[in-house]
Amino acid sequence: xxxxxxxxxxxxxxxxxxxxxxxxxxxxxxxxxxxxxxxxxxxxxxxxxxxxxxxxxxxxxxxxxxxxxxxxxxxxxxxxxxxxxxxxxxxxxxxxxxxxxxxxxxxxxxxxxxxxxxxxxxxxxxxxxxxxxxxxxxxxxxxxxxxxxxxxxxxxxxxxxxxxxxxxxx
Numbered sequence: 001x002x003x004x005x006x007x008x009x010x011x012x013x014x015x016x017x018x019x020x021x022x023x024x025x026x027x028x029x030x031x032x033x034x035x036x037x038x039x040x041x042x043x044x045x046x047x048x049x050x051x052x053x054x055x056x057x058x059x060x061x062x063x064x065x066x067x068x069x070x071x072x073x074x075x076x077x078x079x080x081x082x083x084x085x086x087x088x089x090x091x092x093x094x095x096x097x098x099x100x101x102x103x104x105x106x107x108x109x110x111x112x113x114x115x116x117x118x119x120x121x122x123x124x125x126x127x128x129x130x131x132x133x134x135x136x137x138x139x140x141x142x143x144x145x146x147x148x149x150x151x152x153x154x155x156x157x158x159x160x161x162x163x164x165x166x167x168x169x170x
Contacts, residue, residue, distance in 0.1 A: 013120035013151075020144045021118040025084070026109040028093035037115065040082060040106070041144040047074060047165055048108075049138040050084040050116065052123060053130060054095035058157050059085075063136070064099050066162035071105055073166055079140070082106035086113045086122075086133045110134060121151065138165050 014020075022038045040046060049067060051059035067074075067081055074081050082105070085092060089109040096107045116122045116134035123135045138160035140148040148168050150159035158164065 014139075014146060014149065016146050016149055018146050020141055020146065021115070023115040023118050025115055026089040026111060027107060028089040028109075032089045035108075038144065040080075040108075041141050043143055044080055045078055045140070045142050046080045046082060047138060047140050047169075048082045048084055049160055049162075049165070050121065050134045050136060052085070052125060052133045052136055054085050054087045054091050055098070058136075060095075060099065062157055063161060064095075064101070067105060068099060068101055070162040070166060071102060074162075075104065077169065079169070080104075080106070082108050084108045084110055084115065084134060086110050086116055086131075123154075136160055140165065140169060 020037050020041050022036055024034050024036050026032050026034055049063065051063050053059060064083060067083065071081060087109055088111045092107040092109045101107060110116050113122055113132050113134065121135045121137055123133045125131060125133045136152040136157065138150050139146050150164060150168065152158065152160050
């Protein structure tokens with residue numbers, strides 16, 4: 001009989017009341033630019049929604065368009081909006097152009113999935129040829145502290161869309 005092997009610690013999923021981890025993300029503007037999450041969230045009210053991938057069906061037909069259509073409603077509440085995907089900055093920029101995303105909706109690239117993993121919200125999409133991705137979710141943070149977190153069940157789109165977040169924010 002062999003000795004028991006130590007269990008690998010599972011990353012904790014971020015929860016309401018937790019601070020957003022400080023991780024570097026990228027976006028495209030005059031070349032690839034780095035931005036850390038402290039810069040995105042510090043002193044601001046932010047809705048961050050994450051999609052499994054740019055140009056994928058639900059993400060392109062419902063998730064991102066809902067936030068584009070409702071952006072003014074968030075802005076009028078003093079809330080910034082950002083979209084996150086485990087894609088590179090070039091893909092995120094091409095998707096933003098394809099979807100006619102206004103400049104004030106940040107398109108953030110988590111190319112290596114570092115931020116998604118730090119949140120404990122990574123998703124293994126290898127069975128679909130997607131590799132490691134981020135789960136579909138939306139969170140609302142005030143000054144970098146999570147106040148609302150809506151994570152979708154696999155294959156669903158019910159709690160992370162713009163309408164659901166606007167309803168949750170009142």
